[in-house]
Amino acid sequence: MDDPVLLTGAGGAVGAAILEGLEDAYEWKLMFHSPPAEEPDHEYLVGDVSSEGDVAAAMDGVGAVIHLAGDPRPEAPWDSVLENNIDGTQKMYEAAVDEGVEKFVFASSNHAVGSFETDERTPEMYRPDDQYRLDGTELPRPGNLYGVSKATGEVLGRYYHDEHGLSVCNIRIGNLTRGHPPIDYERGQAMWLSYRDCAHIHDCALQADYEYEIVYGISDNDRKYYSIERAKDVLGYDPQDNSAHFDGEERVAEPEP
Numbered sequence: 448m449d450d451p452v453l454l455t456g457a458g459g460a461v462g463a464a465i466l467e468g469l470e471d472a473y474e475w476k477l478m479f480h481s482p483p484a485e486e487p488d489h490e491y492l493v494g495d496v497s498s499e500g501d502v503a504a505a506m507d508g509v510g511a512v513i514h515l516a517g518d519p520r521p522e523a524p525w526d527s528v529l530e531n532n533i534d535g536t537q538k539m540y541e542a543a544v545d546e547g548v549e550k551f552v553f554a555s556s557n558h559a560v561g562s563f564e565t566d567e568r569t570p571e572m573y574r575p576d577d578q579y580r581l582d583g584t585e586l587p588r589p590g591n592l593y594g595v596s597k598a599t600g601e602v603l604g605r606y607y608h609d610e611h612g613l614s615v616c617n618i619r620i621g622n623l624t625r626g627h628p629p630i631d632y633e634r635g636q637a638m639w640l641s642y643r644d645c646a647h648i649h650d651c652a653l654q655a656d657y658e659y660e661i662v663y664g665i666s667d668n669d670r671k672y673y674s675i676e677r678a679k680d681v682l683g684y685d686p687q688d689n690s691a692h693f694d695g696e697e698r699v700a701e702p703e704p
């Protein structure tokens with residue numbers, strides 16, 4: 448990727464994981480919602496993804512996009528997800544087409560499929576010996592309006608791929624936490640995504656060749672109900688971390704060589 452990569456939501460947690468892992472791997476153009484506390488080492492701008500003008504300025508001169516900006520709260524109200532997540536994502540896609548961007552990576556979520564976690568399946572599906580897997584071919588099944596907005600982002604990508612030719616990768620991110628998996632939270636451990644695996648899967652999504660993809664972004668946890676096979680096959684994802692290697696905050700086992 449020779450052209451700059453636009454990273455929206457650069458000031459957030461996922462943005463931090465990506466920049467920490469891939470700081471020097473790309474020429475970044477960062478989009479913040481409010482002025483960053485420290486001057487970034489990369490080109491940046493401050494703007495809102497629901498503003499056509501801000502989005503056009505952000506997209507100017509870039510060859511690929513990682514679109515993270517939005518309201519990440521599972522309990523976010525409709526007004527907010529409509530503006531920040533749905534309208535913002537549509538404006539991003541439209542501007543990407545105008546700019547001739549090749550690749551668009553969208554931060555989707557486990558919450559796009561949250562209602563597969565039925566009373567009958569839980570908590571067993573969160574456990575290592577359970578074989579239940581979602582693999583990205585299932586229809587969305589959101590359990591909240593935030594999940595609806597993420598499923599809508601995936602469908603927008605489908606449209607912009609089919610009608611405008613962009614390569615689109617939707618990463619259904621699990622639960623990103625720094626340093627160690629969530630504690631006393633089986634569901635979170637089953638969908639843990641470590642910081643380094645987060646950077647790596649986004650690197651893969653920028654490098655690989657594909658048309659339209661939906662993959663799960665989790666580490667290689669022993670507990671899992673999301674398959675990572677598609678991410679491995681299509682993107683070359685090779686995660687290093689596993690929530691089973693931690694006891695609370697302590698790492699108690701190393702990854703297999």
Ligand SMILES: NC(=O)C1=CN([C@@H]2O[C@H](COP(=O)(O)OP(=O)(O)OC[C@H]3O[C@@H](n4cnc5c(N)ncnc54)[C@H](O)[C@@H]3O)[C@@H](O)[C@H]2O)C=CC1
Pocket residue numbers: 455456457458459460461462479480481494495496497514515516517518519520530531535554555556557619620621622623624
């Ligand atoms: N952190 C996680 O475990 C997961 C995150 N995601 C998705 O990844 C993306 C990033 O999430 P986080 O970094 O955790 O959230 P965050 O809240 O830390 O970062 C989101 C960033 O987007 C910016 N933003 C919000 N609305 C905006 C707008 N209208 N225009 C421009 N910027 C705007 C915020 O200022 C913030 O810096 C979100 O789309 C979220 O839905 C999905 C699944 C799991």
Ligand SMILES: O=C1O[C@H](COP(=O)(O)O)[C@@H](O)[C@H](O)[C@H]1O
Pocket residue numbers: 518519520521555556557558620621622623634635
């Ligand atoms: O999409 C998201 O998912 C993570 C994990 O969900 P949770 O229900 O286990 O909290 C969430 O932490 C994050 O805020 C959200 O954007």
